Amino acid sequence: MMFPALAQSTSPRNLSALFNPSSIAIVGASNDPAKYGNWLAVRALRDTARRPAYLINKTRTTVLDQPASPRLVDLGQAVDLAVIAVPAAGFYEAIDDAIDAEVKVIVAITAGLGESGGEAKDRQSELVARLREADISLLGPNCLGVLDNTTGLDATVNEFRPGNVSIISQSGNVAIDLAEHLDESDLGVARFASLGNGADLHAADLIDSCVDHPGTAAIAVYCEGFGDGRNFARAAARAVDAGKPVVVLSVGRGAASTRGAASHTGSMVTSSVVLEAVCEGTGAELVSSPMEMAHLLQALIRTTPPTGPRIAVLADGGGHASLASDAVEAVGLTVDEFSTELSTRLALELPPTAGVSNPIDVAGGGEQDITCFARVAETLIDATETDAVLMTGYFGGYGEYDPAMRPREIQAGHDIGELVNRRGASFIAQSMFPDSAPARALRASGVAVYRNVEHASWALGRLARRAARSPRPVGALPPAAAPLTEVGYWPSRRALAAAGIPFGAAAEVHNVHDLHAAEQALRYPMVLKALGDEHKSDKGGVILNIADKSHLLYAWADLQTRLQPPACSIEEMADLTDAVELIVGVRRDPQFGPVVLVGLGGVYTELLHDTRCALGPVTAEHAASLLLSLRGSALMTGFRGRPPVAVSAAGELVATLSSFAAAHPEISEIECNPIAVTRTTTTALDARIIIDR
């Protein structure tokens, strides 16, 4: 594990020459239609009136019937953007030329460089240092180029239809996959930037550049690595603040990402858990597939978030009405019954066979008069008892039965869209016929339309959650303290106690003499712990409920005989009547730095994984809110007659532990487990620190 220098703040880099260069050169332009250098040159030559394009080829004087130069420096023209698509062997020479030619940005398609690791990676790092000195930005290498549909720049090899989503991706195929999904939703791409090896420009830099880009409405990021994770978090938070949603897709949810973790905290803070915490904190949205990404982007771009959970379902057909209600409830929203007043108003717009409670079933009302959808939608939007409307089922298919209905159905789509826009209403739709003209009319007028009701409901649920939560600024890392060197149980306890973590009265004992002295200073009942083995409680190395001196001496003799520990700890036993046990830990993530974990202790942690995480350090108030968001949080707030416990004091403890960990970059994992929280007190009953040597 490394200790990256986590930047506290970085001023955004100016990437206007990347996305809107005044001129472009294709280095490695080729006539061979199996080569990137050919595809890139073809595209660069499409609109030279808008943006002069220069072709560089070492051996040919013409490429694609256009003049070509052997080197960039031979051009005698200023070039903003150099796209390098030469084989790896010629890469560094091409870079030297680009530096000499004083280009502003390089996009490096060439593969077989830093991704091979070892010396190749070192050489790539040296290159980045040289480019920074020359004030040249580098996208890639090993990337698929850059595109900006708002400036007509196309320095990539795939088609991306114009739209307002900017895609930042480490994988070309994943970007294409996403773009296919967007296309099915009548959405398109503003900018596409392929990160490749991310040697210089990272996702954070590209997010920053999109925040200030008027053509970008939302930002989609596919990343396997985030470079300086704190800078990524800062950029994402800045975009969200600026009203540009950020949707993040990553990988590594599987078991492999935490191999080698030493504590519970370590094993539970997987890289995906860290990323969840980052997104939760910054207000970015984490998804798990290109499909989810497209579905969420559609909702973020088109749908006003609901201000509450109460969803009105407007269906044609009882089956779709019920399926939609189930799907809505499955994502934590509600389909409450309507008031009599609202049902009465709805009945005026629908045939007598219609169901006018929630979910509404227009029951043939659509065939009779397609305008009923807009009228019912208006009634629902104007009702104060609903927070959003989900229209579901057959709309889009009426014209299939009766072609004479098609124009009226299309008009109905426009009318509904116009109504939704006028009211600023939270309205989302599902149609069995998502490619039909009426469904496309809905989308064209700004209504998100999905093929499947579970996706429409899921998107609505994400919007509702988004509207209800408040992103929290990522806590700044404190200056590093003097590194810890000793991290056994007692050195850890002392360091944490000095930092303000409350422990019970206790003493370290090495021999019977120590034991007698400690016994005088402490109150019964006591607990005696054998030290030197991290799994002490599983091996009978912790003896609880020691009531008196004879019991203590017996326990001591027992531990010495069975386990021969190098030392023991004797501690006053906490009164756990009505106490709740917590686990609190911090893991240092190589990209994102300290990540705090809180959870209910014991079986809740190990069997049920009821834990929450956040980027550290956290404030006491943030920590308390994490505790209260645990599934089993009712245990802390008075479950079945239990007294509520001191959640705010527990929050203070978590904040203290997180600040301590943040000031000690040598700590890879730290854990207090359990912490006993009573009505009024918090006490750490065990502590463990693991440092990275």
Place this chain on the structure above:
Amino acid sequence: MMFPALAQSTSPRNLSALFNPSSIAIVGASNDPAKYGNWLAVRALRDTARRPAYLINKTRTTVLDQPASPRLVDLGQAVDLAVIAVPAAGFYEAIDDAIDAEVKVIVAITAGLGESGGEAKDRQSELVARLREADISLLGPNCLGVLDNTTGLDATVNEFRPGNVSIISQSGNVAIDLAEHLDESDLGVARFASLGNGADLHAADLIDSCVDHPGTAAIAVYCEGFGDGRNFARAAARAVDAGKPVVVLSVGRGAASTRGAASHTGSMVTSSVVLEAVCEGTGAELVSSPMEMAHLLQALIRTTPPTGPRIAVLADGGGHASLASDAVEAVGLTVDEFSTELSTRLALELPPTAGVSNPIDVAGGGEQDITCFARVAETLIDATETDAVLMTGYFGGYGEYDPAMRPREIQAGHDIGELVNRRGASFIAQSMFPDSAPARALRASGVAVYRNVEHASWALGRLARRAARSPRPVGALPPAAAPLTEVGYWPSRRALAAAGIPFGAAAEVHNVHDLHAAEQALRYPMVLKALGDEHKSDKGGVILNIADKSHLLYAWADLQTRLQPPACSIEEMADLTDAVELIVGVRRDPQFGPVVLVGLGGVYTELLHDTRCALGPVTAEHAASLLLSLRGSALMTGFRGRPPVAVSAAGELVATLSSFAAAHPEISEIECNPIAVTRTTTTALDARIIIDR
């Protein structure tokens, strides 16, 4: 709540006249293209050479330029199938005619009948009795007809392309929705039957008829109500036994379905939980949307189930490789690293840039030689260290770049399919281009292909789960015992103890005299419970840890003063050291009869909903397997040094309780909570019976 007479067994009804009638009559045939009677007649007339079609119209002598008769009895021809599409006012007259004309089956499109409830429902029930007497089956009323693409029967109003899925649906729109999804997967429909009100023919009858139908490979059921639920379970189990998968979609997952439940068991055994238990028991597959239904059907029809969890991922592109691995692991399957031997063999087939561990990234190998996919697939299929192969990513799109590649890519699709068939291999695919000719070639040769990797992985996970589980026969209901009349705490305890449920030593006490007598007979510590209030423990009506007589007298006085209970129960207190507390209950479902619930007690039940259900009665061995499948089951089998507890004895208790409940149809809910299970004993510490009056 009703007590339906749950059939123990029913012999399947012969529905050959429904799906393959020798002749058909459309009653209510019409020239008006806005009427069902028109659409049905048009379709019936398409192939009269195969199947004579007669049109019945009360006033016209010709319809659609064909002769029409005023009544069925006027035809002078035997009619197998009468489709009735007259308005509700003329419905019963048309039925009388059909009976007189001795038709074999009636399909009733007419709406506005039993679904209106009240008298209309009674009249519908009387009709069914008359039809049964006349040995005439009825589909509907209020249905959308019937279709059999294997016999050319089309007595419905929608198009369903031919295929091997039979759809039984209570909703026409949901069936159309499903058929659209199937079409996207190059699947189609063998039979479609619309249940409508299900007055006579239920889903069970139609499942039975599809079991014996050679053209049906899989059965899709959308139902809101199941009629006699035990008969449905029997039919579903029979279909599964016969190798015809049954996929069930239903509604009612939301909160509304258990309003009015009195016990924890009652509130947790929702109608969707019951259906889950039914499907688990019968081997049917429960899904939650038409999309899921189509995805699972595709896998059930095309994919050999994996015999274990080890999935080899074959991707083109690192992003898709990682996303697929995450998706596979998210459904509980594994992406284990390959042995060196396997990686070495794979490396022989791929370029040096390829990743040859798991997940495989062919990394440009596809562009170089599209046949690499089949060769790598063959190596993976032949390896003993993998249970299934998931191919994911760009396959299907190579021809987009280079049209010259298209024929080879299509051939590759066929080759892979042929290989998979030859080996009987478990192989599934995802393609960004699912409509491409190569993807369709894969499907045509029997490989399931999905657009999204989470759906391919989900389907594979469902197949693996299906392969690993063993359906259990639904337990027969015992003869009804003499109904319980008194169900207070003590009458319930006595009845359950007599049935064999173990309780601790205890006595019912009404006054101080009883108390003294009981005190003599029992051992301390004791517990004193105030009776007469089901929420006694929440109101301080249960006093634990009574150590001696003075404490007991104090507790008695306390309860009398605070709660004035009509009686108390004094009980020896169970030693709960190392005991696990369970909840065991049975709820009688109006359709499916007794449903058993088991769970870990206390907070596990109430906060974490860690429970499992099965149709009752259950055997002890089945009950034990339910207990061991709880998320927190490790608590019973020796978690962190705890002793394992008597799971098999707990299973016996559950079996006893479930038999008792099954023999008492008047019991709507019964619950023992908690049950203390130690190393060797099980003891019910509380009991509650609710009867339906």
